Amino acid sequence: MFRNILIKSDNTIGLNYLLNNGFKGKIDLVYIDPPYATGGNFTITNGRATTISNSKNGNIAYADKLKGSDFIDFLKERLVIIRELMSEQGSIYLHIDYKIGHYVKVMMDEVFGMENFRNDITRIKCNPKNFERVGFGNIKDLILLYTKTQTPIWHEPRKKYSIKDLETLFPKKDKQGRRYTTVPIHAPGETENGKSNQPFKGILPPEGRHWRTDVVTLQQWDENGLIEWSSNGNPRKIIFADEREGMRMQDIWEFKDPQYPDYPTEKNAEMLDLIIKTSSNENSIVLDCFCGSGTTLKSAQIHNRKWIGIDQSNLAIEVTKKKIDNIQGDLFMRNAEYEFIDLN
Helix, strand or coil, X not given: XXXXXXXXXXXXXXXXXXXXXXXXXXXXXXEECCCCCCCCEEEEECCEECCCCCCCCCEEEEECCCCHHHHHHHHHHXXXXXHHHEEEEEEEEEEXXXXXXXXXXXXXXXXXXXXXXXXXXXXXXXXXXXXXXXXXXXXXXXXXXXXXXXXXXXXXXXXXXXXXHHHHHCCEECCCXXXXXXXXXXXXXXXXXXXXXXXXXXECCCCCEEECCCHHHHHHHHHCCCEEECCCCCXXXXXXXXHCCCEECCCEEECCCCCCCCCCCCCCHHHHHHHHHHHCCXXXXXXXXXXXXXXXXXXXXXXXXXXXXXXXXXXXXXXXXXXXXXXXXXXXXXXXXXXXXXXX
């Protein structure tokens, strides 16, 4: 029976441990937030984490000393092993900043293949900054999403409509007050012999276009009151707001980080919830080999995934254990049980 695992070690040691102990091809989702090649130290002072590098006070949580090509080599060594650990339906989300991220992408194209690149996600991380600098204020970082193959786990992510979204996207109301919009029932391209090029109510699709579905379905829509006819006799399909699951997530996310984190560079928990629900199944194994404060592991636990975390920092392990141990189980969520392995 699988037990969640928290490993204290350099992550190359930890990853090779997993590779040699039956985890090759078993990991469905990897999220990592590695150092950003800043050249500084991140510290914790009296229980409060600094969110900037080169802090002069406190206990060092981790040192971010590698820069440039040394950092790229450091990351590539780990990603090569990670790819071996990933299942054929696996995905990896790598969180990085704008200064080094584009170099990381070129390297990831080599490791995972350009054809498996999915997204360069822009993540709004904080409120606007008003201090002077040569350059525009930076409120974002990026997340590079790759899959191992062309058939990854994918649960379509949606976000709820805001009141403004509803007013903009569904500007009409029916007699019952239900918000709706209309869309064309034809699409580009002609079909010569198919059922989508036949007359509907005596009307043919416009030249160079075809009906989006067969005429029988169009007639059923019309009978059910789902076709709106314009004053000049143009039919359009009615789409009700309350029948939609929400807006499809785009590649610009606003998930601001905690103002008072337990660990330096701790990430937004709701963002990890989204990633885990989108790219893993229940009982999938989720890996974070730069686990820091354990936010990824907590989210995996809450959403009934299995998890493996690796970090070499004593402070990271301490904060992670506290976060995981404080998860309260209920009827639908099992308590967090895990094996702690010290490979140092």
